[in-house]
Amino acid sequence: MHDHSTLSLYVHVPFCSSRCGYCDFNTYTATELGTDVRRDSFHEVLAKEVRYAAEQLGGARKVSTVFVGGGTPTLLGSSGLNYVLGEIKKSFGLVEGAEVTTEANPDSVTPQMLAELREGGFTRMSFGMQSSAPNVLQILERTHTPGASVQAAKWAREAGFEHVNLDLIYGTPGESDDDLIGSVEAALSAGIDHLSAYSLIVEDGTALSRRIARGELPMPDDDVCADRYELIDERMQAAGLPWYEVSNWAVPGGECQHNLAYWRSQDWWGIGPGAHSHVNGNRWWNVKHPVPYTEKVMAYERPSAGSEVLTTDDLRLEEVMLGVRLAEGIPLATVDLEKVEDLVAGGLVDPVGVSDGRVRLTRAGRLLADAVIRDLLTE
Ligand SMILES: C[S@@+](CC[C@H](N)C(=O)[O-])C[C@H]1O[C@@H](n2cnc3c(N)ncnc32)[C@H](O)[C@@H]1O
Ligand code: SF4
Structure with missing residues (x-):
């Protein structure tokens, strides 16, 4: 989204x-x-x-x-x-x-x-x-x-x-x-x-x-x-x-x-040393130390230390990684249904959510959120 x-x-x-x-x-x-x-x-x-x-x-x-x-x-x-x-x-x-x-x-x-x-x-x-x-x-x-x-x-x-x-x-x-x-x-x-x-x-x-x-x-x-x-x-x-x-x-x-x-993977701009930004499908990060950061800003230069353009795959990865951790979950259509069914059987994903078309974690699933995410993201 x-x-x-x-x-x-x-x-x-x-x-x-x-x-x-x-x-x-x-x-x-x-x-x-x-x-x-x-x-x-x-x-x-x-x-x-x-x-x-x-x-x-x-x-x-x-x-x-x-x-x-x-x-x-x-x-x-x-x-x-x-x-x-x-x-x-x-x-x-x-x-x-x-x-x-x-x-x-x-x-x-x-x-x-x-x-x-x-x-x-x-x-x-x-x-x-x-x-x-x-x-x-x-x-x-x-x-x-x-x-x-x-x-x-x-x-x-x-x-x-x-x-x-x-x-x-x-x-x-x-x-x-x-x-x-x-x-x-x-x-x-x-x-x-x-x-x-x-x-x-x-x-x-x-x-x-x-x-x-x-x-x-x-x-x-x-x-x-x-x-x-x-x-x-x-x-x-x-x-x-x-x-x-x-x-x-x-x-x-x-x-x-x-x-x-x-x-929800919306757009944010990070101001300050080391701050990360994510705007219009681009990601960049500022120089970390306050001294070179200050020098760049005072010269009215962009204080970034690196950047990347997110691919469709990167965006999907991020949406799953962050979205699954939310109570609202993510749309079922963004992940593999068979995997979700296994996670439901294992008590980690809420069956009610699935019938509403969402992947939502149970409390047991929340305790193992990182493992659930890894599972959903492996081919
Ligand atoms: C920037 S600090 C919050 C504001 C303020 N600096 C403070 O500590 O009162 C952000 C929060 O990250 C959490 N945090 C930082 N390092 C952590 C760590 N190693 N493990 C768990 N939580 C951590 C703390 O709960 C902390 O309040
Ligand atoms: S070192 Fe600073 S930022 Fe980190 S937890 Fe302590 S007070 Fe907060």
């Missing part, structure tokens, strides 16, 4: 106060960056790339969703973030009712800052809570206290944000079922309308992977993660936030429109 009438914008802010031991995102601390990149004027660099992007598209498309991610976008301050959003409004224009999200670390916001972001046109806040258990936060090397995320989410509601997400990580070594249940309950108590929950991925090159290699911590256990996933899913379903993507739950109407656009 390709909707070329609207466009989503992703804006990457590559700064964090400190790096969490598990994270391999394209983000840098002030010490890592040195004096080559000015954090306090980075919003101007991002705004310049926004202008450049709008010019490339010839002003033809308004923006339906904006997602500022990171890193820690709130390190730009409400004025920096509102400045970038102001440029998006000026250069592209927003469609009526556009969704405008920023991510934030729970300890990087104040009620005043949230009010200013709301005033500036942001409509949705997403905080990295990860857990409410002190032992888990410590292993994850998070800087915030256990109560900070609930507090930040409540402040966001009070500031007039109708849409508030919290991110959880489950399966951290040392986390118990009770820790996890406590985290889910705490998140729900904050009045959120959306939850993302990811199993802890041990990324190569992170402090976490070195600690595991040294034997200081055990690897997250797959069976424990599967049990935790079921606990989360049951609790969220009961609280009125059913799943709509394998790792995402929302009050109906609170689904993240930006991520849906991405999962």
Whole structure:
């Protein structure tokens, strides 16, 4: 399904106060960056790339969703973030009712800052809570206290944000079922309308992977993660936030429109270092490091490091990979019927969905989503 009438914008802010031991995102601390990149004027660099992007598209498309991610976008301050959003409004224009999200670390916001972001046109806040258990936060090397995320989410509601997400990580070594249940309950108590929950991925090159290699911590256990996933899913379903993507739950109407656009293989333009874009069947990615990225943007050059034209096969592959993970599933006609029948027999694909002409995962199928996708895509 390709909707070329609207466009989503992703804006990457590559700064964090400190790096969490598990994270391999394209983000840098002030010490890592040195004096080559000015954090306090980075919003101007991002705004310049926004202008450049709008010019490339010839002003033809308004923006339906904006997602500022990171890193820690709130390190730009409400004025920096509102400045970038102001440029998006000026250069592209927003469609009526556009969704405008920023991510934030729970300890990087104040009620005043949230009010200013709301005033500036942001409509949705997403905080990295990860857990409410002190032992888990410590292993994850998070800087915030256990109560900070609930507090930040409540402040966001009070500031007039109708849409508030919290991110959880489950399966951290040392986390118990009770820790996890406590985290889910705490998140729900904050009045959120959306939850993302990811199993802890041990990324190569992170402090976490070195600690595991040294034997200081055990690897997250797959069976424990599967049990935790079921606990989360049951609790969220009961609280009125059913799943709509394998790792995402929302009050109906609170689904993240930006991520849906991405999962439905619609068009998005990525602004910022390392950001990826997918527009009109072309894909490209920006230079990763903020220094060469800034140099290119300031010279008003396209800051991309590479690009490719997607073939029909690539597009189909992507539609299956992303679409199967959605509760709405994908049209039956896009995959091999015999394979689907085997997956139904194995309890991984929902037979009701199939009679409606869609491939939708059962809960068991969600736990094995990657394997189901591989199966559907092999000849
Ligand atoms: C850019 S961060 C969110 C905003 C903010 N920087 C923060 O951490 O509070 C995006 C999310 O990715 C998830 N994440 C990052 N690295 C991960 C990993 N190795 N395994 C599982 N989830 C991870 C975390 O839940 C995190 O909140
Ligand atoms: S998880 Fe968030 S705060 Fe931690 S290093 Fe990654 S982007 Fe920064």
